[in-house]
Amino acid sequence: MMTIEALERAFLDLEFQANRIAKLKEIDPEHLHKFNARSEEVRQQLLQMGLHPDLHASLDSFDPIDENYQPAYNWVKKILNILLLGQHKKRYIPKQQEKYFRKEVAERNRLYTYAKGHLTVD
Numbered sequence: 001m002m003t004i005e006a007l008e009r010a011f012l013d014l015e016f017q018a019n020r021i022a023k024l025k026e027i028d029p030e031h032l033h034k035f036n037a038r039s040e041e042v043r044q045q046l047l048q049m050g051l052h053p054d055l056h057a058s059l060d061s062f063d064p065i066d067e068n069y070q071p072a073y074n075w076v077k078k079i080l081n082i083l084l085l086g087q088h089k090k091r092y093i094p095k096q097q098e099k100y101f102r103k104e105v106a107e108r109n110r111l112y113t114y115a116k117g118h119l120t121v122d
Contacts, residue, residue, distance in 0.1 A: 002045045004119060010042045011116045018109035027101045029067065036065045039108050051118045058111055065104045071096035 002010065017035040021027065043059050050056055071093060073081075081088040 001048070007042070007045060007119065008116070010038065010045075011112055014038055014042060014112050015109060018105050021105050022102065027098050032065065032067060032101060032105075035105060035108075036067060039112070040064050042112060046115055051115065055115055055118060059115070062108065062111070065101065065108075069097055069100050071100070 014035065017031065017038065021031055021035060024031070043062060046059050047056065073089070073093070077088065077092065081092075
């Protein structure tokens with residue numbers, strides 16, 4: 001069980017890591033793995049605390065980021081890839097992976113910022 005101070009430090013760490021990932025030109029798998037592990041640790045802690053029903057439902061709906069994400073590649077894209085001699089797939093998959101990772105990191109960062117607001121004691 002984390003203390004409130006440890007949870008505050010974890011929120012700061014997650015915010016720092018999310019900002020670092022957002023500023024990188026390419027997603028570094030090591031940074032993504034660190035963010036994902038820390039994010040899952042904080043998510044589990046917040047679920048145990050049971051802060052607000054809506055927050056709890058949002059946290060419960062999140063799964064860890066799929067670090068081996070492969071975007072769907074339907075038959076239309078396969079035909080386009082054949083016509084373009086394989087160049088479409090080389091560009092499409094990394095772009096879609098980067099888009100997915102950045103979106104997931106940003107969503108988690110927003111959720112943890114919201115959760116941090118619920119922890120503030122007046």
